[in-house]
Amino acid sequence: MKVVIPLAGIGSRLRPHTYTQPKALLQVAGKPILGHILDRLLRVGLDDFVFVIGDSGYLIESYISSFYPQIKRVFVAQDSLLETAHAIWTARQFIENDEEILIVPGDSIFSLKPQEVLWVRNSVAGVHRVDNPGQYNIVELDDDKKFIEKVSVKPKIPMSNLALIGIYKISNVPLLLKAVEHLVSNELITHGEYYMTDALKIMLSEGEKVGIAEANYWYDCGKKDSLLAANVVLLNRPEFQSADPEKYRSCILIPPVSIGENCQIENCIIGPDVAIGNDTKIKESIIKNSIIGSYSELQNTVLDASLIGDDVILKSPSLKLNLGDHTEMK
Missing domain, CATH: 3.90.550.10 (Spore Coat Polysaccharide Biosynthesis Protein SpsA; Chain A)
Known part of the structure; x- marks a missing residue:
């Protein structure tokens, strides 16, 4: 068919x-x-x-x-x-x-x-x-x-x-x-x-x-x-494999969390219900119920119910955001 x-x-x-x-x-x-x-x-x-x-x-x-x-x-x-x-x-x-x-x-x-x-x-x-x-x-x-x-x-x-x-x-x-x-x-x-x-x-x-x-x-x-x-x-599907917390020992991962390839995540609380794209860097942040794109950089931020595109630089306090690709916010 x-x-x-x-x-x-x-x-x-x-x-x-x-x-x-x-x-x-x-x-x-x-x-x-x-x-x-x-x-x-x-x-x-x-x-x-x-x-x-x-x-x-x-x-x-x-x-x-x-x-x-x-x-x-x-x-x-x-x-x-x-x-x-x-x-x-x-x-x-x-x-x-x-x-x-x-x-x-x-x-x-x-x-x-x-x-x-x-x-x-x-x-x-x-x-x-x-x-x-x-x-x-x-x-x-x-x-x-x-x-x-x-x-x-x-x-x-x-x-x-x-x-x-x-x-x-x-x-x-x-x-x-x-x-x-x-x-x-x-x-x-x-x-x-x-x-x-x-x-x-x-x-x-x-x-x-x-x-x-x-x-x-x-x-x-x-x-x-x-x-x-x-x-x-x-x-939250039964077959979904959440990210391995052993790869991010300075962080707390609250499943389910999807983390792409070549990501650097340090001193963060991530999850639940977070998906992160490839080659993204996140430091000193708390993120839940959000989608983060690839090639982005987040630092010192708290996100909930947010949609962040690719190639975004975000350094800001607690927010609910909807940021497209190639955005910089400090």
């Missing part, structure tokens, strides 16, 4: 970090978001990808060529950033002969059971139960609670708390492309863009059976708080 990953979004809610790199390459739990997604898909045997990229797509191409050279891959440029349905339309020539495809957003950390998505014959939409359904695109199920009956876009009076999370297994690719073509040809735009929810509505009206797969967890890493929350979840 081919996997389509839209990656062209500019990540405006994560600026200043996305001024210098695509959102999908931001670090979480010691690895780019995209790396976590690819690792999960490769574990279930998926290795054929279509990456829909934007202006900074060359960075995506470089990352994948360096760290995932074994996968089959095609890169498609999306010139107009008009959401997922338009990304599918842009990539249509690479999927039009496929019986099934999987669509996975390039900025989400999630957990779905493969048997509920890949091993069923019908199309499937990933969903997650949310506390504030009026802020999401919501699905309502049929009487048997098996298939989607209705899709509502941010309803004022939600009839369900099952939110679409942008993950779709499509078992009828021709119908999907027909729906997307209808949207694009007739310029049926919602808030200036072409959304998969509108294509899904057309497919449902044509009689397509679309089931659901409920995510155990899902984080749309388009905002700082979601990125930090995803970092906590990934660092």
Whole structure:
């Protein structure tokens, strides 16, 4: 099965970090978001990808060529950033002969059971139960609670708390492309863009059976708080190996902590829930619940719930920060 990953979004809610790199390459739990997604898909045997990229797509191409050279891959440029349905339309020539495809957003950390998505014959939409359904695109199920009956876009009076999370297994690719073509040809735009929810509505009206797969967890890493929350979840997985405290004897490490290669950390309290990139120096500091980029230097600072980019120099007192790459603060 081919996997389509839209990656062209500019990540405006994560600026200043996305001024210098695509959102999908931001670090979480010691690895780019995209790396976590690819690792999960490769574990279930998926290795054929279509990456829909934007202006900074060359960075995506470089990352994948360096760290995932074994996968089959095609890169498609999306010139107009008009959401997922338009990304599918842009990539249509690479999927039009496929019986099934999987669509996975390039900025989400999630957990779905493969048997509920890949091993069923019908199309499937990933969903997650949310506390504030009026802020999401919501699905309502049929009487048997098996298939989607209705899709509502941010309803004022939600009839369900099952939110679409942008993950779709499509078992009828021709119908999907027909729906997307209808949207694009007739310029049926919602808030200036072409959304998969509108294509899904057309497919449902044509009689397509679309089931659901409920995510155990899902984080749309388009905002700082979601990125930090995803970092906590990934660092606390049973298989995660926290940093070895013997390598940092002048420090107190409170697991889980991820520390990259060639780091110098002295006289610090680090953790819990901290991820530090490669070649970073930290001295006389206390850091918890934060992500620190590579090639950065921190001294005499106390950080909590902070997101620090690459190549940052920070020498300051207690703060909650959101600093992009190549920043100096003293």
